[in-house]
Amino acid sequence: MKLITTKICMASNIGVNNNMFGGTLMSWIDEASAAFATEFCETPNMVTLKVSELLFKKPIKKANIIKIYGNVIRVGNTSITIDVEVRMTSVERMEEEVVTTAQLTFVKIDNDGKPVKIPAYITEKMSNDLLLS
Numbered sequence: 001m002k003l004i005t006t007k008i009c010m011a012s013n014i015g016v017n018n019n020m021f022g023g024t025l026m027s028w029i030d031e032a033s034a035a036f037a038t039e040f041c042e043t044p045n046m047v048t049l050k051v052s053e054l055l056f057k058k059p060i061k062k063a064n065i066i067k068i069y070g071n072v073i074r075v076g077n078t079s080i081t082i083d084v085e086v087r088m089t090s091v092e093r094m095e096e097e098v099v100t101t102a103q104l105t106f107v108k109i110d111n112d113g114k115p116v117k118i119p120a121y122i123t124e125k126m127s128n129d130l131l132l133s
Contacts, residue, residue, distance in 0.1 A: 001069035001070060001071045001083070001085060002036075002069060002070055002071065003067055003068075003069055004032045004033070004035065004036045004068050004069060004070045005028070005031075005032040005035070005067075005068045006065065006066070006067050006068075007028055007065075007066045007068070008063065008064070008065055008066070009060050009061065009062055009063060009064045009065075009066060010062065011062055013062075014061075014062055017059075018061065018062075019059035019060060019061065020059070020060035020061070020064075022054075022056060025056075025060065025066075025086065025100060026051070026054060028066070028068065028086075029051075029054070029068060029084055029086065029100070029102060029104070030048055030051065030104065032068045032070065032084075033048075033068075033070055033082050033084055033104045033106070034046060034048060034106060036070045036082060037080050037082060037104075037106040040072055040080065040122070040125075041075075041080055041106075041108055041118055041122050042122065043108060045108055045109050045110065045111075045116075046080075046106040046107065046108055046109070047106060047107055047109055047113075048104065048105075048106055049079060049105045049106060049107045050104065050105040051102055051103075051104050051105075052102050052103040052104070053102070054100060054101075054102045055100060055101055055102075056099070056100055057098060057099050057100065057101075058088065058097065058099040059099075060088055060099060064088050064089070065088070065089040065091060066086060066087070066088060066089070066099075067086070067087045067089055067096065068084060068085070068086050068087075069084065069085045069086075069087065070082045070083065070084050070085075071083045073103070075118060075122055075123045076118070077117055077118065078107050078108055078115040078116060078117060078118060079105050079106060079107045079108070079115075079118075080105070080106050080108075080118065081103055081104070081105045081106075082103065082104050082105075082106070083101075083103055084101065084102045084103065084104060085098050085100075085101050086098070086099050086100035086101070087099065
């Protein structure tokens with residue numbers, strides 16, 4: 001998986017139970033994944049179609065460093081699906097622990113918001129990336 005963003009859980013991200021508010025993390029995941037999808041598909045015209053089940057495995061606390069990783073798992077005619085892992089990093093131990101996982105699907109659109117085809121060379125790029133890994 002490729003590192004797509006790094007964040008720090010700030011006091012303003014904490015909810016009533018002294019854990020990071022899930023909605024904030026969901027927003028970070030969507031934003032990072034959208035940027036990853038637009039870069040991979042070489043277009044800014046991508047919109048979120050679907051977010052799979054988000055599984056919050058461990059709480060995130062204030063000052064935890066959060067790293068979001070992504071991996072393209074499918075490129076269709078008009079859509080791209082990304083596998084995402086959110087990892088909490090322990091700076092002292094230099095260890096990462098998966099705290100949240102999800103899959104997100106984005107659709108390429110035109111200026112009117114209608115789905116448009118993702119070029120074949122993007123699909124080929126994914127095939128080449130799989131061969132190299």
